Amino acid sequence: MRMRDTRRSGSYAAFKIMLALLAAALAFPLTAFSAGGEIRTDTENCLICHRYPGMGRFDEAGVKRIYYINEMKFANSVHGKLKCTNCHVGLDKIPHTDIRKVDCTTQCHLKEPSTEREFSHTNMVEKYNHSVHGNSDPNNPKPFPEDLPTCTYCHDNSIRSPLEGVWGTSQALANETLSRCVGCHTKDHWAQNYYLHVTHRMRHLRSQAEIIKLCTSCHEDSEKMSRHGLDSIATFKDTFHWNLVKFKVKDAPDCISCHVPIGFTTHDIRPKYDQASSVNKRNRVNTCSNQGGIQSCHPGATDDFAGGRVHAYGTKAQLVVDGAQSIAVEADESLLSERARRDMSEREIMNFKILSYIRLFYKILIPMVIGFMVCHQTLDLLATLRKNRHNSH
Amino acid sequence: MQTSNTENTTMALSAGPPDDGQEPLYFIRLNRSEKIQHLLLMISFVVLVITGFMLKLPETIVQKIGPVGETLFFYRSLLHRIAGTVMIAVSAYHLFYLALYEAGRRWLVDMLPQFKDLKDLIQNLMYYVKLRDRHPEFDRFSYMHKMEYWALVAGTTLMSLSGLLLWTEWRWSKFVLDVAAVVHGMEAVLACLAIMVWHMYEIHLKPHKSPMDKVWLTGCIDEAEMKEEHPLHYQKIMADSALQHIYIVRPPR
Numbered sequence: 001m002r003m004r005d006t007r008r009s010g011s012y013a014a015f016k017i018m019l020a021l022l023a024a025a026l027a028f029p030l031t032a033f034s035a036g037g038e039i040r041t042d043t044e045n046c047l048i049c050h051r052y053p054g055m056g057r058f059d060e061a062g063v064k065r066i067y068y069i070n071e072m073k074f075a076n077s078v079h080g081k082l083k084c085t086n087c088h089v090g091l092d093k094i095p096h097t098d099i100r101k102v103d104c105t106t107q108c109h110l111k112e113p114s115t116e117r118e119f120s121h122t123n124m125v126e127k128y129n130h131s132v133h134g135n136s137d138p139n140n141p142k143p144f145p146e147d148l149p150t151c152t153y154c155h156d157n158s159i160r161s162p163l164e165g166v167w168g169t170s171q172a173l174a175n176e177t178l179s180r181c182v183g184c185h186t187k188d189h190w191a192q193n194y195y196l197h198v199t200h201r202m203r204h205l206r207s208q209a210e211i212i213k214l215c216t217s218c219h220e221d222s223e224k225m226s227r228h229g230l231d232s233i234a235t236f237k238d239t240f241h242w243n244l245v246k247f248k249v250k251d252a253p254d255c256i257s258c259h260v261p262i263g264f265t266t267h268d269i270r271p272k273y274d275q276a277s278s279v280n281k282r283n284r285v286n287t288c289s290n291q292g293g294i295q296s297c298h299p300g301a302t303d304d305f306a307g308g309r310v311h312a313y314g315t316k317a318q319l320v321v322d323g324a325q326s327i328a329v330e331a332d333e334s335l336l337s338e339r340a341r342r343d344m345s346e347r348e349i350m351n352f353k354i355l356s357y358i359r360l361f362y363k364i365l366i367p368m369v370i371g372f373m374v375c376h377q378t379l380d381l382l383a384t385l386r387k388n389r390h391n392s393h
Numbered sequence: 394m395q396t397s398n399t400e401n402t403t404m405a406l407s408a409g410p411p412d413d414g415q416e417p418l419y420f421i422r423l424n425r426s427e428k429i430q431h432l433l434l435m436i437s438f439v440v441l442v443i444t445g446f447m448l449k450l451p452e453t454i455v456q457k458i459g460p461v462g463e464t465l466f467f468y469r470s471l472l473h474r475i476a477g478t479v480m481i482a483v484s485a486y487h488l489f490y491l492a493l494y495e496a497g498r499r500w501l502v503d504m505l506p507q508f509k510d511l512k513d514l515i516q517n518l519m520y521y522v523k524l525r526d527r528h529p530e531f532d533r534f535s536y537m538h539k540m541e542y543w544a545l546v547a548g549t550t551l552m553s554l555s556g557l558l559l560w561t562e563w564r565w566s567k568f569v570l571d572v573a574a575v576v577h578g579m580e581a582v583l584a585c586l587a588i589m590v591w592h593m594y595e596i597h598l599k600p601h602k603s604p605m606d607k608v609w610l611t612g613c614i615d616e617a618e619m620k621e622e623h624p625l626h627y628q629k630i631m632a633d634s635a636l637q638h639i640y641i642v643r644p645p646r
Contacts, residue, residue: 246450298563304565304566305570358575366586370587376518381594384600
């Protein structure tokens with residue numbers, strides 16, 4: 001369920017739909033709904049309308065917007081304890097013509113237990129704004145800010161699912177653990193909620209393939225990347241790391257494994273020349289070895305090993321080696337070209353050249369050798385058949 | 394140490410020179426050690442090809458494998474390393490065999506490239522295109538055998554070295570590993586295609602060998618085939634009783 005589906009303001013058509021739905025809803029008074037066996041009150045009565053699956057409209061751009069809320073799913077989601085108006089502020093009118101875009105830094109009136117203050121995602125958003133994906137520096141604004149991902153580009157209101165452990169099925173594990181909680185914490189629902197809050201974070205929510213799909217939805221777009229001076233990361237699929245992901249190997253290395261290893265956070269990914277980046281040369285050995293993580297990938301990693309290039313060489317290397325003249329450089333690519341000259345060291349260029357020559361050598365050798373073999377053996381076959389015919393006469 | 398090929402043959406054949414010329418003669422092409430070396434090399438090669446090229450399977454096909462993929466990948470990786478170890482061990486044994494056994498030293502000497510091989514290649518190609526009436530006469534190993542053998546030596550060396558580098562990846566710089574990965578992949582394509590085109594033709598497709606040349610199992614060929622395919626070696630054997638003891642076997646009475 002995506003929260004962003006509900007954020008657009010309604011139109012007159014929506015108003016008519018809502019009236020019809022309101023009439024229908026009045027026939028079925030809703031005062032409470034059940035979630036996970038717990039009776040919870042919809043104190044704002046939003047579900048009078050939003051409980052109906054047909055609720056939605058096509059917006060001005062012709063995009064289908066669904067405003068239906070599945071109460072069970074919502075109650076079991078990470079935001080299930082919140083009221084709708086905690087995030088969707090400005091819903092004073094029906095139809096909701098005064099709705100504002102959801103701001104994740106809004107204080108949502110839950111007490112954050114470590115500080116006893118009202119909770120909000122401000123902390124995360126501030127970090128994010130200073131990260132490689134943010135646009136916080138007024139002196140150095142990023143080109144094409146519309147390309148930068150917003151919170152909801154990566155996050156949906158995910159359903160909390162319990163941990164699947166080595167001790168048994170997730171439900172069995174939850175039952176065993178919760179039986180030790182409910183003696184003191186008498187509200188079962190509270191204990192269950194707390195348990196899910198913790199266990200939800202004890203596993204990767206997305207599979208490696210899903211992570212790669214999410215990141216590559218932008219980073220594989222070479223046009224979009226080149227206008228930010230970046231290489232498309234399609235070359236990741238030339239690496240051995242990708243093979244592990246392709247075969248769905250547990251703990252296979254995806255983007256997060258190297259760019260957000262132990263001690264780093266997804267919201268604070270930095271460019272590689274920033275010393276706070278996990279892929280900065282000074283942090284590479286730790287990143288490759290991932291000491292302290294569940295998966296110690298290359299425990300014996302040395303500076304020499306970790307200092308090299310992980311993604312295969314791409315357009316940047318090609319641009320530097322071939323020069324801007326031989327490749328049609330469009331306006332957007334001039335930034336890529338400039339960044340390529342800055343980022344690629346002489347040694348990297350030399351390495352790229354050597355690898356290219358080796359590939360070229362084989363690309364010439366293989367057709368020559370195999371071509372010779374095919375010709376030779378075909379001629380041999382013809383000669384043998386000729387000889388056999390001659391002998392049989 | 395072994396002194397002759399016949400000591401090692403697995404066939405129930407008695408060795409020695411022809412006595413009265415009445416019995417059919419068989420000539421040893423591969424002794425027991427060479428047959429076992431070939432068998433191990435063949436099995437390890439096939440396993441390496443299958444488990445190696447699995448990495449190149451397109452994503453859409455791998456997705457169809459589903460959750461079994463992880464188990465498959467585990468055994469793929471394990472088998473690739475086991476087969477690689479077997480191939481390296483066989484190659485190391487082969488070097489040992491070439492140096493320390495008489496049969497091995499004879500193999501090495503007979504396998505060394507000579508100027509005659511270049512001449513044979515040209516003359517054979519001329520025969521193929523009807524510029525000569527007869528193909529050249531070959532010794533124990535023709536230029537075709539020698540090319541394949543030395544390509545195998547070079548290929549195995551490169552594959553073993555690059556494979557070992559990739560296996561111990563944390564010890565090397567990323568550039569060395571990049572070179573090793575490129576060489577390992579490209580050399581694998583070359584080796585595979587070469588075996589499919591060159592070796593498979595010789596063993597399975599050549600009209601009088603089809604469906605399969607059994608020499609890799611029996612180790613022997615008959616006198617007619619010997620005269621036709623290795624006439625120079627045949628003449629040498631027939632003129633030298635020491636060689637007859639080494640290469641000629643007769644079926645049991």
